[in-house]
Amino acid sequence: MPAPLISRDEVLNRLAAAFRQDGYDGASISRLSKSTGLGKASLYHYFPGGKIEMAAAVLEHLGARFDKLILAPLRSSALPEERLNRMILGLSEFYRQGESACVVELFAIGELQSSLGSALDTVLAGWIDTLASVLEAAGQPAARARSRAEDAVIAVEGALVVGRARRSVEPFQRTLAEMPGRLLAGN
Amino acid sequence: MPAPLISRDEVLNRLAAAFRQDGYDGASISRLSKSTGLGKASLYHYFPGGKIEMAAAVLEHLGARFDKLILAPLRSSALPEERLNRMILGLSEFYRQGESACVVELFAIGELQSSLGSALDTVLAGWIDTLASVLEAAGQPAARARSRAEDAVIAVEGALVVGRARRSVEPFQRTLAEMPGRLLAGN
DNA sequence: GTCTATAAGCAGATAGAC
DNA sequence: GTCTATCTGCTTATAGAC
Secondary structure, three states: OOOOOOOHHHHHHHHHHHHHHHHHHHOOHHHHHHHHOOOHHHHHHHOOOOHHHHHHHHHHHHHHHHHHHHHHHHHOOOOHHHHHHHHHHHHHHHOHHHOOOOHHHHHOOOOHHHHHHHHHHHHHHHHHHHHHHHHHHOOOOHHHHHHHHHHHHHHHHHHHHHHHHHOOOHHHHHHHHHHHHHHHOOO | OOOOOOOHHHHHHHHHHHHHHHHHHHOOHHHHHHHHOOOHHHHHHHOOOOHHHHHHHHHHHHHHHHHHHHHHHHHOOOOHHHHHHHHHHHHHHHOHHHOOOOHHHHHOOOOHHHHHHHHHHHHHHHHHHHHHHHHHHOOOOHHHHHHHHHHHHHHHHHHHHHHHHHOOOHHHHHHHHHHHHHHHOOO
């Protein structure tokens, strides 16, 4: 049996890019085959459950990447302000300075929502919780920390959506730039 | 020739509901046929350009509804605060208290973006401009009015996306509730 | 583990009767 | 204007050789 041409991780990277560009329904198996450079049958060898399993694997892969780039910095032992700055750098990388679509857009539509939706909920809830605890560490009362954390998540997702419709990365970049001030205002 | 079973407006309402639930790719002609109660051929009679024309018509229909519910109140001659309140009521109705998906999610994905994307841009740009002018009328300097208007739009879209992923209308409703305070703070 | 070839079904779209 | 029946092509998915 021939050795794999590319690593599973690289397969997931390319699948993720394809799904993020075309959406779940728009990314046909043929296109995924071309994007990965693997034949259809090879794709089914990696993911016997078919397209839905590919999407689930991509979502898990993105979740891990999100954890590494955004959540891990928030959990570090650095100063709260520094943790926030690292989160912002991580967001910029994860969303490629605003050019990548927000993940929710891709996996929370139609029937996919019932099968993969809970994973999205888990990631967002974890993000809000972790961010809120950083704001508490920065001296904010729990309730305010929580609603500000929620607002920050909403602002990031909203900026991605608006930027996509307007074909501009400016909303995303401005939102990130103003984030520390908004999160820490009145501290 | 038989009389039409339902008005074109009603056809558009039902198509809009179907697209908003399943997304563009997820809404097959068969499903659209069932959703509207019209046979496939009737659907093509209304929209000879096929599915993409149906989507374009729906987008235009939603744009008109958006104008009526959100932009018209902003353009009225009432007090600025009152105009903002009416916009918020309109948003709540347009998005059915947060249960309808944000429109950008549906029409700014994949190949559809290039054909229908500019309509979305136009609506969002108009919304931001109109809202900014209301904030100026309320006494805010132009630059601040504009960035706050942009932030409000971002917050609404973001709240819809986050709420969809988390299967909750709470983010949307809280965002609307806090909007007047945020738009008019420090006035 | 990869490939080519192919099966089975559904997609978008149309023809033509009424 | 609506319907049933149908066409073509692409979809997901599989079989089987290497």
